[in-house]
Amino acid sequence: xxxxxxxxxxxxxxxxxxxxxxxxxxxxxxxxxxxxxxxxxxxxxxxxxxxxxxxxxxxxxxxxxxxxxxxxxxxxxxxxxxxxxxxxxxxxxxxxxxxxxxxxxxxxxxxxxxxxxxxxxxxxxxxxxxxxxxxxxxxxxxxxxxxxxxxxxxxxxxxxxxxxxxxxxxxxxxxxxxxxxxxxxxxxxxxxxxxxxxxxxxxxxxxxxxxxxxxxxxxxxxxxxxxxxxxxxxxxxxxxxxxxxxxxxxxxxxxxxxxxxxxxxxxxxxxxxxxxxxxxxxxxxxxxxxxxxxxxxxxxxxxxxxxxxxxxxxxxxxx
Numbered sequence: 001x002x003x004x005x006x007x008x009x010x011x012x013x014x015x016x017x018x019x020x021x022x023x024x025x026x027x028x029x030x031x032x033x034x035x036x037x038x039x040x041x042x043x044x045x046x047x048x049x050x051x052x053x054x055x056x057x058x059x060x061x062x063x064x065x066x067x068x069x070x071x072x073x074x075x076x077x078x079x080x081x082x083x084x085x086x087x088x089x090x091x092x093x094x095x096x097x098x099x100x101x102x103x104x105x106x107x108x109x110x111x112x113x114x115x116x117x118x119x120x121x122x123x124x125x126x127x128x129x130x131x132x133x134x135x136x137x138x139x140x141x142x143x144x145x146x147x148x149x150x151x152x153x154x155x156x157x158x159x160x161x162x163x164x165x166x167x168x169x170x171x172x173x174x175x176x177x178x179x180x181x182x183x184x185x186x187x188x189x190x191x192x193x194x195x196x197x198x199x200x201x202x203x204x205x206x207x208x209x210x211x212x213x214x215x216x217x218x219x220x221x222x223x224x225x226x227x228x229x230x231x232x233x234x235x236x237x238x239x240x241x242x243x244x245x246x247x248x249x250x251x252x253x254x255x256x257x258x259x260x261x262x263x264x265x266x267x268x269x270x271x272x273x274x275x276x277x278x279x280x281x282x283x284x285x286x287x288x289x290x291x292x293x294x295x296x297x298x299x300x301x302x303x304x305x306x307x308x309x310x311x312x313x314x315x316x317x318x319x
Contacts, residue, residue, distance in 0.1 A: 025071065025217065025242040029054050033071075041114060042067025046221050055238040060094075060103035062121070062224035062231045068113065070218040075244060076318045077107065077129075077214040079151075079183065080270040085217065086177040087240045089131075091168050094233035100137030101231040102146070104220040106130025106178065107242075109213050113220070117154075121225030124154045127212050129187060130220070131176050132161075133168050135231065143167040147178050147189030147201050151209035158209040162189050162201035174198065175239075185209050213318065217242055248293070248316040249273075255299075262301035263314050267293035274315045275300035281311065290317075 027033060032049055033056065034040075040047055047069040048057045056069065077083050087105060094103065101121065109127035117124055128150035136143055142165040151158035168174055175192040185208055189201040219237055224230040250266040263275050275288035287302040293316075300314065 023244050023246060025073065025240065025244070027071070027240040029056055029238055038069065038071050040067070040069055042221070047219065050236070053236070055088075055236040056219065057236055058219055058221070058234070060221045060231055060233040062101045062222060064221060064223065066113065066118065066120075066223050067221045068108075068110075068216075068218045070110065070216050072110070073107070073215050073217060073242070073244065075215070075247065077180075077212075077244070078270065078318060079185065079209075079211045081245045082180065082182045083245060084177060084179040084243045085129075085240070086175065088173055088175050088238040089168070089235060090171065090173045090238075091133075091233060091235035092170055094133065094135045094168065094170075094231065094235075096135040096137045096229075096231050098138055098227065098229035100134050100141060101224045101229050102132040102134050102222070103231060103233045104130045104132050104218075104222060105176075105237060106148075106218065106220070107214040108216050108218050108220065110216040110218075113216070113218070119225070120220075120222035121229065123156045125150060126152050126154050126158075127214060129178065129180065129212070129214055131178055131189065133233075135167075135233070137229075145189075145191060145199060145201065147187045149180075149185075149187040149209055149212070151212045153210070157207065159205065159207035160186055160209050161205050162187060163203045163205070164191075164199040164201050165203075166199055169193075249314055252314065254312070257299075257301075260301050260303060261305050261310075261312075262299045263312060264297060264299050265314065267295065267298035269293050269295045270319070272317050272319050273298060273300060274317075275302060276313050276315055277302060277305075277310050278313075279306070279310060284313070287312075292319075 046059045107129040132146040134144040146163040148161040179188045191198045252265040271293040272290045276284040288300045
């Protein structure tokens with residue numbers, strides 16, 4: 001995923017616009033979320049906005065195709081970033097069959113999650129950072145509240161999860177917080193029940209994940225493995241807060257130095273930046289090599305600018 005900011009150089013004056021997005025995404029469902037950047041992929045009947053109670057009513061039904069009520073983050077998160085998500089969850093019922101299955105809320109890579117080969121039940125599920133809940137199954141496995149991190153690997157490699165064998169009781173409002181610390185291969189979780197401490201998920205399965213790419217907030221109803229291991233649950237989700245790192249491009253402007261136009265902006269480490277130019281907004285040409293961010297001001301010059309006028313934008317990508 002790329003982040004693009006634009007500026008226009010024309011004669012001796014500069015016009016510029018920075019579309020950097022917010023550092024925090026919040027949603028309390030006081031208005032229709034589909035008019036506020038949210039979208040649905042899959043079975044739309046699993047997600048209903050409740051305008052009276054101002055929350056999102058959700059059915060997690062693993063007999064249905066992978067379905068997502070989602071909001072793009074407007075950036076790409078990796079292991080190098082600090083970030084967190086929190087939300088309220090209240091269940092009215094949750095039952096599992098066979099060896100069980102999970103309901104999920106968290107962050108994912110939208111391209112991967114909508115790929116035909118993606119299978120949470122089958123294990124091919126790269127790039128996840130999510131809260132999972134497993135009701136008791138038919139074989140004696142207990143309740144399990146999980147904070148799950150999955151890296152870019154397919155299959156069962158690269159999993160880390162923190163968990164506790166406690167139930168999510170019907171009618172109780174649980175406030176869940178998931179946190180990632182920059183550079184860490186772990187995920188931390190904390191759960192409050194009706195405002196009181198419930199669990200900090202101190203049990204660990206450590207698969208030592210590598211890097212990951214996350215670009216979407218999602219309430220996720222996954223398809224099960226097709227062998228009778230399933231979940232059916234209903235409840236409400238509310239009060240999302242997603243805290244993101246600073247945008248990759250800040251304070252974008254154009255400057256003229258020694259008769260050379262160049263873009264100047266505050267960059268971030270672990271991003272690559274390229275200056276692009278157009279004369280007609282129909283096609284864009286790279287006019288600088290991809291340059292690593294340095295965490296401070298970065299300058300991208302056009303050493304062969306046209307004599308008349310040109311329009312520029314800066315492309316930011318994760319390496």
